Amino acid sequence: MGKVTGFMEYERLEEGYEPVQKRLKNYKEFVIGLKEDEAKVQSARCMDCGTPFCNNGCPVNNIIPDFNDLVYRNDWQNAWAVLDSTNNFPEFTGRICPAPCEAACTLNVNDDAVGIKSIEHAIIDRAWAEGWVQPRLPKAKTGKKVAVVGSGPAGLAAAQQLARAGHDVTVFEKNDRLGGLLRYGIPDFKMEKSHIDRRTAQMEKEGVVFKTGVLVGKLPEGSKVTNWAKETISAEELQQQFDAVLLAGGAEQSRDLPVPGRDLDGVHFAMEFLPQQNKVNAGDKLKDQLRADGKHVVVIGGGDTGSDCVGTSNRHGAKSVTQFELMPMPPEQEDKPLVWPYWPIKLRTSSSHEEGCEREFAIATKEFIGGEGKDKGKVKALKAVRVEWQGGKMTEVPGSEQIIPADLVLLAMGFVNPVASMLESFGVDKDARGNAKATTDFTGGYVTNVAKVFAAGDVRRGQSLVVWAIREGRQAARAVDEFLMGVSDLPR
Template identity: 50%
Template structure:
């Protein structure tokens, strides 16, 4: 520990956000540029170097958190970068996008605010890039084996980088016109500027990974044909089959899935479009779904100039403190959190009919009504109890010119033909079945990430990418020295 008493003498201080009025007018990241490094060494000093670091288990990557906290407190950034990258291919992604289950598992969090692990991680990654500590690492020799990775989200990219560095010739197939998957077109620019993604892609190209964009496996190239051309195939397409809302009026114009809306806003930021065809500008927007995707829609609609934005969450508003009976430390608790988007909605008063931060809790959608042209004009809802039963006399309507459904995802999309052409077996819930070694029922075909695990966090996606890479390497070479941080059966810590 840099300071044995740091956890007692130094209060928690997070990376400050830019003023709401300023950041809501642009698409830049919400944090104050350059404001993290001056505070982070003292924040790293708060790490207790506890005997049993539960933050390791709380993070599926097994990040060596006390080690790089200590190195940051001593301002040894090169060594900190080495320890961080030993377990995580893309810490600048997780440092911005992960909800930090490691902080929920911090021993200090038993009775004090946790160490700002996520901020420390982001600071190390950014400093590493600035100082040139993350050069490309091409393999010293090639194995002669070839691997196709289908999907370029965090799982696919992590698997591809690990396999390329092990000496295999890897090609990543992506259906969109740019690499990145959900990080490219699902995550708004204000949460992670795409320059961070571009930097990693260029590193991977320099290491030897090949990228094939605008290539839908199952349509543009046959899945069976691809399997015949490569020694192994990794299916990492993500869980893109979105959940529907089967209520009366769903067919009205103006009701869209979140992942129809967010990619268009991202394409505006990429310069592909001048204005999104689904822009929220001047519209009354209602978002159905209380998760992170709904919050991304909220922040996007605010920046597009919506007349109002309301977010519906079917769950009751959680408390501000952990419930030790139902969600004891070190599990990740469901508590009231104020994301940057909710802070913006609160301060700008985007939803007069909702609670302070634009969310309506314990709210269930009954039906939609529209005008004579078939366009949605209102959403009708009712309050529900803890069993999701309607509470009599609580029905009301919200004005709605644009409704966004952010209800999560059930598994991989089967319409492209990939699963059917390969003959992959599915679990009852719609995800790809696999054994304890990430192998599917088809020899040489492996599945990882949300496509097989189901919708999960970015740290689980990267952990699965690293683990499936070890499994593929073992299949090709008879053994592997690549790390495998998780198994297909591992799950987050729960009661």
């Protein structure tokens, strides 16, 4: 390494944030990235550890020690080349990945991990600023046509890899803009959508054709899934027109909470709430937008989607925001010798929580309570109860019921599976969780039971991280290329 003793000399330096009161006034990104000299010092902390567990902790297997060393040596262009060799979209992961690589960092055994995510963020932002990120055209065209259904990170990664292999790739997206949940699930204050637009413009120059507002198959009647499609295309048409089809949609079926009062006005899925604000930020005019202004907001679900609802509600000007989590409050510090190098369960406080939020753990919702008079039919409160976990079973704590004011309730309890209609229209077998059934074997991976139809990303593995979607898209691209050509030079 460039600085063998760096980990003993320098402390971890976190990226900064703009002040809360300033960032709550808009939906812009507020993270202050590392300066060049700061990134160099942080890179110097990367140990000559011999076995870089960070590589395996990272789903796309980023070659982390190498780009750290190159940043330390001020060779930023080669640092970007190393990062680009394993990750199609570092500008996404550098902003919204939870950084499992840092949990696996050898230094994290008994110290603070290297700030890998902040270094990645600095590398890719500089690469764009310097003009190093350019379209990469194939050496020759194959004449093969591939359809990719879904323009989230899995679909985009696969499409880019397949286009660079020389195939004619068309991406179908049911929504009016590209990006999938990157576009309409992630708030702009975490990742501005200009990053998606810049990437897809690069991909168009590489030969990828994008078709938005096109729904493959049809949504089930009464579906709550966001859909701004203007036209439909059948599974049969895709199979006839293309040599291979890759299904790369999201796990969009939200987990529901069927308790009394669920049908009251003001109880909504998070994915009814979040996409609307992103559309408004993009300049669209919406009628009857779901707003939290002046309301008591209760977010049910303690994960990232719930945190996104908290941040958006605060920017609306909510009167109060409370977030429920069914599980007990985790420890503030994990038992590192026990869990390292795996992803630990510990208390995680997001930037949205810091902006204002009451967090409640080990609490369950029993009923949504409607108002009276002019508020009849509208949610005004909810009945909650404390719970205990013993032997993996949940029991209510006697006498712990309470009534909590709630004018807006957002259900953010995760996603159970993809919308079934797409899989059914292709006749794809589903696993026990309702996802597309396909293995990740090195040979013949990501292929479904239907001839020339593949599946990758959340539609196959279930709700997961952006970095896992990129990994699956890249691996599926190799599987499709190998299916079409017999062999593949694409990295896996």
